[in-house]
Amino acid sequence: xxxxNWKVMIVHGGGPDITNMxxxxxxxxxxxxxxxxxxxxxxxxxxxxLAGKINKHLTNLLQQKGLKSIGLSGSDGQILQASYLDxxxxxxxxxxTSVDTSSVSLLMDNGYIPVIAPLARTVTYETLNVxxxxxxAAIAHAVGAEKFLxxxxxxxxxxxxxxxxxxxxxSEIQSLIENEVITGGMIxxxxxxxxxxxxxxxxxxIVSGQQAFIENDSFKGTKIVREQEVLSx
Numbered sequence: 001x002x003x004x005n006w007k008v009m010i011v012h013g014g015g016p017d018i019t020n021m022x023x024x025x026x027x028x029x030x031x032x033x034x035x036x037x038x039x040x041x042x043x044x045x046x047x048x049x050l051a052g053k054i055n056k057h058l059t060n061l062l063q064q065k066g067l068k069s070i071g072l073s074g075s076d077g078q079i080l081q082a083s084y085l086d087x088x089x090x091x092x093x094x095x096x097t098s099v100d101t102s103s104v105s106l107l108m109d110n111g112y113i114p115v116i117a118p119l120a121r122t123v124t125y126e127t128l129n130v131x132x133x134x135x136x137a138a139i140a141h142a143v144g145a146e147k148f149l150x151x152x153x154x155x156x157x158x159x160x161x162x163x164x165x166x167x168x169x170x171s172e173i174q175s176l177i178e179n180e181v182i183t184g185g186m187i188x189x190x191x192x193x194x195x196x197x198x199x200x201x202x203x204x205x206i207v208s209g210q211q212a213f214i215e216n217d218s219f220k221g222t223k224i225v226r227e228q229e230v231l232s233x
Contacts, residue, residue: 006147007108011074011116011139013132014046014054021045038092038129046129047073050117058115069113074135075121077103082120082128094120094128096135099142137192144200149219150189151209156222157182157190167223170194193224202226 019036022029022045030037038046055071062069074080079101082094104114118135120128133150140148157165157173160181173190176182182190193204207213207221214220 009104009108009114009116009139009143009145010058010069011118011132011136012050012054012058013118014050017054018042018046018049021049032086032089035090035093037090040092043092043127043129047119047127051075051119055115055117062113062115067113068111069115070107071115071117072103073117073119074130074139075119075127078121079103079116080118080120080130080135080138082122082130084122084128092126092128094122094130096120096130096138099138101139101143104139104143131188133188133192137196140196140201141198145196146201148193148196148201148204149213149221150193150204150206151213152186152189152206153208153210154186155208155211155220156206157186165222167225169225169227170197171227173224190224197224197226 022042025045027041027045029042030039036042051071051073055073059069059071072079077100079099080094080096081098081100082096085093085095104116107114116135116139118130118132120130120135122128136148136150155164157168157176158181159165159176160179173182173194177187177190189206193206196204202225204224205213205219205221206224207219212220
């Protein structure tokens with residue numbers, strides 16, 4: 001990607017590492033509709049793991065490959081501003097309300113890869129935890145990304161026979177969700193992917209992080225494209 005003069009940005013999550021740290025520190029967590037409630041104690045651990053451990057691990061891996069990278073939190077430089085998603089039931093969890101791209105654009109214009117942890121600030125400077133997929137979608141939309149890759153632990157979207165779907169539209173995705181072919185953590189990924197499709201970003205890829213997803217200058221995974229416009233006769 002770098003060799004082809006792409007400007008690259010990475011937005012990461014870290015749910016499993018947060019869970020492990022909460023267990024290690026014996027911090028109890030509540031769940032609401034399958035989503036962890038972010039209390040003040042949970043947020044402290046989330047910030048430590050996301051903006052500390054994982055963020056610095058990823059920047060180090062990139063630097064080992066000779067790639068210049070800078071680790072940031074979405075709460076730095078007013079990159080991500082958010083409001084409470086559902087304060088009563090989910091606590092300190094945010095939904096992104098605005099994105100300031102000036103700092104990441106400055107880095108990318110100078111050959112750096114920004115690596116961003118999904119934390120945000122409210123207008124009154126409180127820190128909120130944000131779903132990484134939703135944070136990535138908001139940033140991709142704000143910077144006018146031409147390509148948007150969701151890196152997962154599966155090769156892409158799989159059909160009912162567990163075979164890779166190479167190309168799919170939002171209406172086909174909705175059908176797979178309704179028929180419970182797409183379930184669990186893949187649902188927010190595909191919903192974020194669909195929301196990012198635009199005139200600028202005409203395709204979004206879901207790819208595996210466990211194998212090379214670029215082969216002969218083409219991406220391997222599931223390509224999500226906009227509905228084909230029906231031409232009136």
